[in-house]
Amino acid sequence: MSAIFDVRNLKRTFGGLAVTNDVSLSMAPGDRVALIGPNGAGKTTFVNLVTGNLLPNSGSVALGGEDVTRLGPTERVRRGLVRSFQVTRLFSEMTPEEHVALAILQREGRTGRMFASHRAMPDVMDEVHALLARLGIAHLARHRVSEIAYGQQRLLELALALALKPRVLLLDEPAAGVPQSDTARIEQAIADLPADLAVLMIEHDMDLVFRFARRVVVLAAGEIIFDGSPDAVTKDARVRQAYLGSYADARSVA
């Protein structure tokens, strides 16, 4: 199958220090890839380069065969590259229903409409409720986000990403900060992601990585040092070196 997401030789330096160095990564629809790496490996920079919040010094990013290296974040989202945030970024004064409706309307290019409430659009409302129900937070549809629990906010974050109908989804530590009791729900939601979606998960929690990923990519000191199956990763000498060595080498670059 052809690559839906194709990063080639991405490089970005800060003051002479290469934080992302010659990184290449390709995904096909339906891929489940986990990106791991010790602290300061350059994961955040990589995400920012991919989403378009940072421009690379060299290299390219392609989505579905189209080169998007020079496009801004919003353009990439419109082409199907969607991310979730490590720390929830939600509109605290708005309800889950409004969040998801906004994402759906944005996907359909209807957010410019000024004279109809989303509640008067049955097609949108149906999709909103279906999506919220799928993630098990339909009962909270009309509560303010500031009033709902963090675990449920993470689910909403996921709903928001799904509402945009992505082709490639970047999940930045989807279960970070969620109490143990709620992680099962989130994991279930991740397991239920559409089969044809290419998912790249950035994660620390190795248990989660092993349950989710069919392929693991290890980033260390700005370079990809491993790209292979979950079984092979723990046995790889360079990976072991990178993780254990990171305690000796305290360079802070991310």
Next chain:
Amino acid sequence: MQTVFSIGVDALAYGMVLFVISIGLSVTMGLMRVVNLAHGAFAMIGGYIASYAARDLGLAYAVAVMLAVVGTILIAIPVERLLYHRIYGQPELTQVLMTIGITFCVIGIANYVFGPTLKTIPTPDSLREPVSLGFRTVSAHRLFVIACGTAVALGLWYFIERTAFGVKLRASVDNAAMAAALGVKTEVVYAVSFAVAVGLAAFGGVVGAELLPIEPYYALRYMVTFLVVVSVGGAGSIPGALAACLLLGAIDTTGRYLMPEFGEFFFYLAVIAIVWIFPRGLAGRAK
């Protein structure tokens, strides 16, 4: 050529006056994160005290300046405890509302107590003499203001960057909760910073009074100017404020010399241009 030098001297002097008056505001806005529109009101209170001390009581200029600074701080302490205390960390618009309210009250009270006329602060003869610079004469007072500006800039820089208190202040600004956990009494730090800012306002009000004369409407008349130079410089940055004052002073002075008819345009177009290029101010820090 002589004209260029001459304009240069005027620009420097004007920029320094702006700096001396505005730097206190930079402290409140940048370090304490309070949009203090009442800054001019405190400068004005300082001016009134100095005027009363020097003109009506006949005290020496230096004494009058000291009294103004101390008196203004004394007046400001209860205001800080009762009012400012409530708006630390509040949304900016709430702070605007509160500090405009305070400004209105101060104007009203000044008008009632001192009357609406201009108040001068008699300067000692030594500051009134014109001083010859070779190519032109300039009033000694202008040189005095330039010296004051330099002293304030250095002193404040030392205070914030080199003293133990400065460390506590910067820690409290960056992360109040963390600083408190480390044993910094943030309440005290804020109160002291506020006193410093108010004292600087009063000091600026007094030494700048030759250019910006003291009258009840002072508090609002120059509010915009103060706000503009501080924001252009990047709130909280002493070098930024200094650069902004000198730059805007130079643009303003040159503009008013070359095309006085469009003086206002020069100044504000320059402001837009600077902010356009430096959207966080000249020395702006990332939020």
Next chain:
Amino acid sequence: MKHVAIAALAAVLMGGVAHADTIKVGVVGPFSGPFALQGKNFKAGIDAYMALNGNTVGDDTIEVIYRDIPTADPAQSKALSQELVVKEGVQYLAGFYFTPDAMAATPLLEQANVPMVVMNAATSAIVTKSPYVVRTSFTTWQTSTPIAKVAFDGGTRKVISVVSDYGPGVDAEAAFKAGFEAAGGEIVEAIRMPLQTNDFSPIMQRIKDSGAEGVFAFLPSGPTTLGFVKAFNENGLKAGGVKFFAPGDLTQESDLPALGEAALGLTTTFHYAVSHDSAENKKFVEAAGKAIGNPAELSFPAVGAYDGMHVIYKMIEATGGAQDAAKAVEAVKGLSWESPRGPVTIDAESRHITQNIYLREVAKADDGTYYNKEVQTFEKQGDPGLAAAK
């Protein structure tokens, strides 16, 4: 409440009731804000007149109602004037410090059957806006024209004009230019500065560079005047022999204590000096000084207001308290009286005040205070501004 309102409305509609018990005068002026001092002078002038002449005319009691407009705001002026006429039922509108405020209210006069007595606003054209406008102050043209003659007669041939860039400033520039060029002098340059100018040093440099022998200046009274005069001294222009000419707004008495020594020797022409030597003025200064509280705050708007009240009293006398704007205005056309500033007449045609304009010099009194010393009189000056506009 509603009945009273309707009655008042009816009264206005029917052209007023003869022998009303109370006749209300609505005064609009800057009583707070940056020009509060000038508004305070309005009140002092009015209070002084009523203290000296009583608060009754015939059987009628006069009541003054004040409304505040801190800075020029024509829309607010019109709203307040309308409110005064319709709600408070005033028979006379008076005050008006700023030209736009006066202009904005003129369209009301005919419909409301109310005369307007302008106590300050100094643009010539106001009196042409409505036949019911009478002015007891001055116009910028009126006070700025004689100084051109003074400058030329004093031997100055090249003058640079420096004015604030707003209506009165432009008027002053035009008046001086007309007078000075007619006499044979030359305006080497005409600069208009923004109203918001804090540092005048660059302007002084311009004056120096222009090679003019004298400078004609006009700025609104208050902090800018102080800055301008100080800069004039500090930049060595005064010492360098550059002559200074201005209408008297610049050296208004309430600014003199602040100007102090810097103003010493400045020559201005104006219609009124607090120091004017006459019995009428002594009486006025005493009463107005008492009314204002601090006599040092007294300046020209007070005399405009004082004479304005005189005109209003005469109008009430003529109409017997009935609301009849046409009759009231007719009655004061050509009216002459001895004002604190000297002999004055309401010109029958323009309804503007004809008065003496004095050349004054700032001098130091024996007690160390500064005052405008009248040194020359230009008698019976009309308003050249109206003629110039035609």
Next chain:
Amino acid sequence: MMALTMNTGTLSTARDRRARLTRDAIGVLVILAVAVLGYLLFPNNLALLTRITAIALLVLSLDLVTGYCGVATLGHAALFGAGAYGAGIAAAHFGITDPIAMLAVGVVAGALAGLVSGAVVLRAHGLPQLVLSIAIIHLAHEAANKASGWTGGSDGLAGIMPDAVFGLWQFDLWGRTAYVFGIVLLIAAFVVLRQIVRSPFGMLCRGIKQDPLRVRAMGASVHGTLIRMYAISGAVAGAGGALNAISTQVVGLDSLSFTLSAEALVMLVLGGTGSLYGALIGTLSFLWFEDVVSAANPFHWLTIVGALLIAVVLFAPKGLYGSLAALIERRGRKGR
């Protein structure tokens, strides 16, 4: 399962719509009731009430960018002044004296001014943004002062003589026509704005106010959205300016002043940002209070207004309406 959700979705849509319409109708009725009450209680003060109406449009317009989009501005009077001068110049120089046409000119001029100032102001955030807006209002003020041939400069633009509305109702001394004209305009603006703030577009704006980065991550353009809101805001402010020009028949430089901008912001914060009712209540209470205290004591009223502002911050930190709404919500929850 799917059918069920769809069913409830459609049902709730219909119910929501009714509830919304009812709430809007109540809002309009309240404004109307206050307007009629004002007319009956102060029949001799309609000029003031009309002025309040015009300023209310300015404050509503400010609420759109500040309350709904989080843009800090102290230069919003530029939009109001553009409308006022637009309508005034159309009448005084081009003979367009039909009030509806003048209003249209004002709306267009305001929207254009909104586009221009939006393009500049949105360049920065926070304090620098505030400063850009201050620069804009001062430049606009100076430009109007300079172009005295068109604007009358500091003397004000006079000679605006609007025709009767629809050829039927003349603008009279008591200001009845102007008042009714203003109230109709205000209600129309209110109804339209209620639609807009609730629409997907309005929701997007609220999202931008809370987290622009998140909005970008959803693929929406922050800048483009805000510019559009600025244009709408300009149209509303322009309508207010035009109303002012029509009702007072004069336009002064004050309508392009920093003071008016700052006052509008004070009124908005006083009432409570982010709600159209807050804007209306803020305007009404501030101007009414100012009128009462300045009439009671024209010399020292500023102190009392200052004290009021301080008191509001201390006792109603979310603004008059915002705090009231919060109180009612708390009560409601306790009751439940």
